[in-house]
Amino acid sequence: MMDVEEIFEEIMITPSNAPVYLLHGEEVNIWDEPFEYYHSRSPTEYIREKILEFEKSGKDPFPDIVGKEKEKEMVKTALMSGSSILFKGKRGYGKTTFSKAIAKLLPDKLLAIKGCKIHDDPTRPTCFSCKKKVLHEREVELEWVPRVWVRIPGDPMMTTRQLIGGISIQKIREGYDLDHPEVFVPGRALKANRGIGYYDELGAIPTALQTLLHELFEEGQITTPEGDVVPFHLNSIEIASTNPANYRGTSPIKEPLLDRMEQIEIGPPESLEEEIEIGLRNSHYRKMEEVAKIPVWHMKILARIVRYARSKRCHIASKITSEPSCRATIKLYDHVISYAIRNGKSVITLEDYGNNYDVVKLALGGRLEVTYEVETEKEKIIEKLVEEAINRTCADIYATIPREEFNFILKEILSMGYKMNGTIKIELREAVERLPEFKKVNELIQTLAEDKWMRLSALEILLESIGRCTGLIRREYNHYVVEYDETRLQAM
Numbered sequence: 001m002m003d004v005e006e007i008f009e010e011i012m013i014t015p016s017n018a019p020v021y022l023l024h025g026e027e028v029n030i031w032d033e034p035f036e037y038y039h040s041r042s043p044t045e046y047i048r049e050k051i052l053e054f055e056k057s058g059k060d061p062f063p064d065i066v067g068k069e070k071e072k073e074m075v076k077t078a079l080m081s082g083s084s085i086l087f088k089g090k091r092g093y094g095k096t097t098f099s100k101a102i103a104k105l106l107p108d109k110l111l112a113i114k115g116c117k118i119h120d121d122p123t124r125p126t127c128f129s130c131k132k133k134v135l136h137e138r139e140v141e142l143e144w145v146p147r148v149w150v151r152i153p154g155d156p157m158m159t160t161r162q163l164i165g166g167i168s169i170q171k172i173r174e175g176y177d178l179d180h181p182e183v184f185v186p187g188r189a190l191k192a193n194r195g196i197g198y199y200d201e202l203g204a205i206p207t208a209l210q211t212l213l214h215e216l217f218e219e220g221q222i223t224t225p226e227g228d229v230v231p232f233h234l235n236s237i238e239i240a241s242t243n244p245a246n247y248r249g250t251s252p253i254k255e256p257l258l259d260r261m262e263q264i265e266i267g268p269p270e271s272l273e274e275e276i277e278i279g280l281r282n283s284h285y286r287k288m289e290e291v292a293k294i295p296v297w298h299m300k301i302l303a304r305i306v307r308y309a310r311s312k313r314c315h316i317a318s319k320i321t322s323e324p325s326c327r328a329t330i331k332l333y334d335h336v337i338s339y340a341i342r343n344g345k346s347v348i349t350l351e352d353y354g355n356n357y358d359v360v361k362l363a364l365g366g367r368l369e370v371t372y373e374v375e376t377e378k379e380k381i382i383e384k385l386v387e388e389a390i391n392r393t394c395a396d397i398y399a400t401i402p403r404e405e406f407n408f409i410l411k412e413i414l415s416m417g418y419k420m421n422g423t424i425k426i427e428l429r430e431a432v433e434r435l436p437e438f439k440k441v442n443e444l445i446q447t448l449a450e451d452k453w454m455r456l457s458a459l460e461i462l463l464e465s466i467g468r469c470t471g472l473i474r475r476e477y478n479h480y481v482v483e484y485d486e487t488r489l490q491a492m
């Protein structure tokens, strides 16, 4: 029988007072290789050690996070100091990804007391039943557990039982077995023991429960609403997120809790390149081989659509009240690829944006909100964003055409098509087959598209760019048309 007072004591096992530890039925010396690294250390100690290792080698400890140099620096400092972190920002900018990237600095597995609901450390157990085992049993079985990262979703209906768990000192006094569910069923906060507890939308956790969290964040211990101090000394790193856009007025996170966390803002990607990188890395098609490929100009157009929708400087975006996150970029890439594959294509062209840009609307429609008075014009607003993004990207491409060769290039383009009813019609697929006949255009296409598969798309964007910047060529369905004007041609 265990003394009730014993469960309040902090226990520290050393080789001199240790029981026999068994792993898979075999006796092991946990202070020897290869076990020594996987116990008796707190998550903060592991992370601190890893960060220093990375600093020494000059490498980035968070390679999963694109950009965000300043934020990474703040995270490193906060973690080194053993602080809890609150990521502030709108959804879709990588708060969860950041918390998972931090977890990756922990060992991929830990040595734990077998069957423990909070994977107790063999040398410093915290739950009643493990304390009893290491103090009173001759042999204690161990097991490997994977790295701990527990998401604790902010839920206004959350109960103490869900957050902290069912813990009853009274039942122990009455003689219940320590493993009995009425004595101890851990809640999510306790399950984060030895790892990371990620409080997703911390402000949505009821105020009364937030009060319990102060102590947990500060001292690793908890007082139940009945006033009992729970005899757990948790060893976890608390990371939380909050989206200020979800709340009006005052912060839903109470001041004392805010005071215990370092706040770090996570905003949208700073550059177009970062936006593209995030879109590509997270694409549904990233690891598949037989997919339609996206040339860089389409990567730019699609990422720009999203960035213009967020931009304070873009006049079209002034009617947008809720901006699209990186998920919009990711889904834009996915959807144009899907559309191209459905049409049996191996490379993205403008037609994959859909009729009236419907494919873009699919990715953006639910991810941006517009002001009440233009609600019925949301589709028009998206169309304008697409036009703006194509114009900008085409202007860049047009600027790469050597001025002194422009007339010559235009003549070559005209000879790609055939005359019909006073116009010249250029079929892209036919023209791309005959590219070697057109020396200057071919050179330009080669500079745009290194790979052969890209050429069709490159020729299209070249014609589109000349068309948008000069008005000499226009797109009709899937081909390009030049108004045929003999005198104008002769003048060239």
Ligand SMILES: [Zn+2]
Pocket (backbone or CB within 6 Å): 113, 116, 117, 118, 119, 120, 125, 126, 127, 128, 129, 130, 131
């Ligand atoms: Zn335990």
